[in-house]
Amino acid sequence: MEFLEFLGNRADDLLEMGLAHAAIVGAAVLIATVIGVALGIATYRTERPREFVLAITGTFLTIPSFALFILLLGPLGLGWPPVLFALVMYGLLPVVRNTITGLREVDPAVIESAQGMGLNRRQRLLRIELPLAWPVVITGVRVTTLVLLGIAAIGAVVNGPGYGEMIFTGLARVGTPVAVNMVLAGTLGVIVLAVLFDLIFYTVQRLTTSRGIR
Amino acid sequence: MTQTPQTAPEPEVMIRLENLTKRFSGTQRNAVDGLTLDIHAGEIVVLVGPSGCGKTTTMKMINRIIEPTSGRIILGGEDVTTTNADQLRRRIGYVIQQTGLFPHLTIGENVATVPKLLGWDASRIRSRVDELLSMVNMDPDEYRDRYPKQLSGGQQQRAGVARALGGDPQVMLMDEPFGAIDPITRERLQNEFLRLQSEVRKTIVFVTHDIDEAIKMGDRIAILQEGSSIAQYDTPEKILTAPANDFVRDFIGGGASLKRLSLSRVRDIELASWPTVSAADSVEQAHRVLRESDHSAVLVLDTEGRPARWVGADDLRRGAGQPLDQIGTVPQAVVESRATLSDALNELIAARYAVTVVVDQDGRHQGVVDIEQINEAIRSMRHSAVAEARTEFADGRTTP
Amino acid sequence: MTQTPQTAPEPEVMIRLENLTKRFSGTQRNAVDGLTLDIHAGEIVVLVGPSGCGKTTTMKMINRIIEPTSGRIILGGEDVTTTNADQLRRRIGYVIQQTGLFPHLTIGENVATVPKLLGWDASRIRSRVDELLSMVNMDPDEYRDRYPKQLSGGQQQRAGVARALGGDPQVMLMDEPFGAIDPITRERLQNEFLRLQSEVRKTIVFVTHDIDEAIKMGDRIAILQEGSSIAQYDTPEKILTAPANDFVRDFIGGGASLKRLSLSRVRDIELASWPTVSAADSVEQAHRVLRESDHSAVLVLDTEGRPARWVGADDLRRGAGQPLDQIGTVPQAVVESRATLSDALNELIAARYAVTVVVDQDGRHQGVVDIEQINEAIRSMRHSAVAEARTEFADGRTTP
Amino acid sequence: GGGDGGGDSANAGTLDGAELTAGSKEFTESVVLSQITSLALEDAGASIEDQTGISGSATVREALETDEIDFYWDYTGTGWVNILGNTTEEVPEDLFAAVSEADAENGIAWLDAAPFENTYRIAVKQDFADENGLVTQSDAAEFINANPDQARVCAASEFINRDDGLPGLEEAYGFEFSEIVELELNLIYTQVGDTCEFGEVFSTDARVASNDMVILEDDQEFFVEYQGAMTLRQETLDEYPAIAEIMAPISEKLTNETMMELNGKVDTDGEDPRDVAEEWLQDQGLIGG
Amino acid sequence: MSTATSAGVRDTDVVTLTPPAAGRRGWVGYLTMPLILAVVLVSLYLYVNGRELDSIEARSLNAAALSTAVGEHVALTAVSTVITLLIAVPLGILLTRPFTRRVRPFIITLLTLGQAVPTISVLVLLAVMFLFLGFQAAIVGLVLYAIIPVLLNTMVGLEQVDENVLEAGRGMGLSRFQVLRRLELPLAVPVILAGVRTALVINVGTATLATYINGGGLGDVIMAGLSTNRVLVQVVGAVLTSVLALLIDYLAGLAENLLQPKGLRSART
């Protein structure tokens, strides 16, 4: 009851935070996808670069977000820029890894026939390999989105946008009556976003995966 | 001893393989071992050989999907062993052994791949796709929008052939393109191909395991042994009539003579004559003709000169009083003069009097083929093939 | 009119398809449309038909990889339309059209799949694998540890056949098992199969596009039309000599008579006689024999009765004074009596005097085959087939 | 410039045109202090952007140094240890002087410290204290030595690692907690009495009272008293020297009691920090109504 | 011209069906990563050793404290990963079976939520609402977080397997379970492992948050550095975390090489 009241009181705030949260995660996912897919494409055929890229993007994911935000504060300041940057860094690994895996799984006979038809590297990639790897790639993007929705909340430490503020303010007030409400509200907000994002992804995945390989 | 005597100018060499070798890592033997082969422009060269002898590997080296371990590939005079592979491949159509259709694209899109690459406009692509699908005997409206997995094996294979033809490439590599197709469709495709080939002379390298297909399609046949070493590289006629060695003889298998017959046409041999009478003639006339010949029946021709009846002495006796074209039996074994000797023989062996009647396009009687003609034809082919082989050998020429 | 007159007891029905129908979602037509077919135990039934007519779909319904839309499948008297599919499949070997080798397993492991399932011990499995690989003409030591992608197309197909044989199933479904294999290996495999089949009579459903293969392998052939409707289901002999309709005629294609010949053996027909002399005989003796016959040459037999020479009048004149087995020409066209008529014809048409000499196992002269014999054989086959068909029709029986 | 009616708003207009950014740490006290400052400066004509609620001392400090924010309130102890990198094995007599002097080299000015002192304390549940007669830290030490099974402490990382925190405390009083439960600072308040008997708290934190806890008296005066002071870049101060003047009277009024009260309004009553700050400033007549 | 040529050559180098060592790295290849990590650790050690540490730094940067932290971290990662696998892989398998088609979207959405909830919230809520703390609580948070990458990749991996192969398998009478175990799973290994490796790395990173609720691990070290502004301590904590992540990922890579059927190793490796 009390919680519902709280939600009612802060509805406007929550909506606003939700939009901000969605916006920054959306942007980060977009950028991470572009960069990640590009990195995957650039490296999936050669072992050394591939391992290198995976190691680096993997390392990103292990940098504690606090430390990273402090590191980024100097060059990028407070607010959304450091958060966006950090989210992109964190979001790369799933995209890169799944892009690489997806591309490497494509049936050689199909690639061979594409080669045989004179499709050049780029055309093979864009018309054959990527579409065939697409289910795996987009799964990576989906994972990234979910990971980032969570991490974005931590962006609150540098006053980033989104539900993090709610969660962290709540955290700072643990032991007071509003604390749980705040954390819960923020968390629920993220969850709602997650459901929405996932719905979108489900649709996108269905629409963008050829019926021929479903 | 390699002085080249004055011979007819050879057609331009389109594909020259020089000492081409491929060893797959982890294997002891070369899959292709020093293959040297000239393929002339505008010809269909059929590669046949035991399974695993390196045919596919050779094909893939020609368009550089597999890089040779050593050796050179010269395409239209240009060494393409190190040039841009994509450029090269776009000039070469390739029908892959496993069909390799793009599973995420519809059949229409698969077939449209190369035309799209070439930047054709949408309506031209569409009509080209429909044309190609029809050509391979698939109703465009039914199959255009299906995905590969929704096709039967033979349909997939045909779609693969249609796709390879999309860009109208000058050179085609076809790796068992008709292997999974039923005989009727296959024959239709073969004929279509030959018809196309007679119009626009592409250079085609064709792999098949069907010797009959090889004989039918090939301007030349290369019979390969383990490691793609050439057992014989020659015209189908020569291979059938003068196999270079036991391997070749074994490979073409039983019935070489019978096969050889399918390469010659009735019009190419001298026909035997058979006593004929006109339908308007009297029974007595027929009697007389029959008696003067050493045959047991006369052939009755209608007013246009078309075979109408076989009439034997018995028939004449029994059918006395009736017009000649009402008695006797209707000739079943009739072929046009462009039929092959094989067709003629097929009729002959089941025909009354063991003879096949030959007619021209308008159905007019030309003569007959009996076993003597066939026998003579085969024997003269043999002789000339052997004689030729001897000359070549004496000239010190190697097989082309 | 369906009273069944007393006929010989039919062999047990192993697979009965009752009104089997399959429509794929999203298509307008039934891929298989009400197919009813009995397959007798111990027989090889070959399905042939145009590409896309539903052969693969039918096979897959038999082992329930595709569930029928309607209809029943009865295996050995038991309705298996709804029983446990895995149990069912383990009793049925299946050679898939696209080979479908497991890419992550070596060839040896692929072939060992079913024996492993059956819980055989390691050494038995190993020897079975080697045996099967050798049977399909692949050296176990070379190929056992390769992965599918390291094989040529035909090798993959053979590995697929070996794999399907692994568990020695009583029923086999083979979907174009030899399509990508060269003629020599293919013939070897066919023979091996037929030999095996004569020992352990499996029930085999076999799809092929090669009519000759169908004729050779099939106890019965089912010629299917679009939607798997049966155009004719009969023995190869009947199909060749009495095709049920134009579709069948078209389908078996040109050369039906020639093909028919490959089903009869020389020993089954009455041979013609030819004048012979013994090598020990004098030239004069030969002269006399020749004069008394209406042939232009005599056949000289050696002391064992084996054909040694053809000797014509010219030869006798020119070679006067020499022993008979030193003059004339060596007979080339010689076949054993178990050869097919097709073999005999093949020799005959290229042979001097247009005649094939027939010998027994020990090479002793039996007689000759000339075109008359062939002609007669074909014509009598035709007659009896037509007569039989008429009787059946009159009996009101449908094709079995 | 006249002002907006605030009679005693002597500062009205002195900061006209100043554009400043307020920062703070994430906990209530820091935010409240920052809001008080913002309101005061706004009252003097400045326009303030709000960047309060940054997590972590280091983050806020970094934000100040990189011009992301222009001021925030810090504590002398934090300055000494965290910013200046000293340990508290020996703390100078006048900590504020030492810190402000040293930090001047970094270009950061510390305005005169407020009288409230926020520092580490150990707290226990009221019941627990009553039951075991715990009033002072010495009582606790005795109790702990006697009952190692009831000697768990909840503490945050900073406290655990600082000499003026846990290690020093144990040494000074001669005891050792049986188990250290390392928690996020804020989680401690709810865990005391459950996961642990003792908890690290801040002396001015209102949650001590609201969670039925009592602070143990630091009878040996081990804990260093941390004074709160506003920090800003020297250049900002040079540009707007009025800031110091505006803040001086406000600082003076920020006593321990005041801070407890203000914190309590936010934490316990759930009021908005800015509202709390504004109410207090107006009540005190420190800004124009 | 020369660019075109070189592009062509590079292209085909890669395309050749038989790379000299497809998937079979030499020993040198296998040792590269451990060597790099060792070099990093040694340099870090030398650097730290060369510095005069104050009492705060010394408290965190000593062998005992660090090895405890690393040990706890490994335990957190290992346990959470094992539990994740135990949940996600079977679930992924279940959710690709035809009979779960109906419930599939719901379950996935449900688990998606677990992934999206910020781990920090999970930990706080567990601590505050259920007074659930420590190692076990941390495991709950980590597992919730790592399930999705593994689950989704398991599902996609299974769905990607060539239908012909499955048909051949079923045609030979392999039961559903055998088809799964002998064909589908091995053939899906690369994609599943991609998910597992992602999850591992995420787990190693996220496990640092366990410090908030007494979960221990390298988060303690990082937090100690962070809260006292000792950069050196932070760096040591962070580097150890990364090294651990890379090491674990490397081991997972070795496992992948072992598990991934040789016949599959992409020809274009």
Ligand SMILES: Nc1ncnc2c1ncn2[C@@H]1O[C@H](COP(=O)(O)OP(=O)(O)OP(=O)(O)O)[C@@H](O)[C@H]1O
């Ligand atoms: N999954 C599917 N969806 C829709 N149509 C299908 C599907 N699979 C097969 N078909 C269609 O069903 C028909 C029968 O296919 P089937 O594979 O049984 O033919 P087939 O006789 O084996 O042909 P082939 O000789 O070419 O292998 C074909 O027209 C094919 O296009």
Ligand SMILES: Nc1ncnc2c1ncn2[C@@H]1O[C@H](COP(=O)(O)OP(=O)(O)OP(=O)(O)O)[C@@H](O)[C@H]1O
């Ligand atoms: N990737 C590979 N690794 C190792 N050996 C290979 C590889 N690919 C092919 N081979 C071997 O090379 C030889 C030639 O193969 P190729 O595919 O060229 O044969 P083919 O003549 O096309 O046979 P088929 O008629 O069966 O298709 C075969 O013995 C085959 O086993």
Ligand SMILES: [Mg+2]
């Ligand atoms: Mg091949």
Ligand SMILES: [Mg+2]
């Ligand atoms: Mg089929």
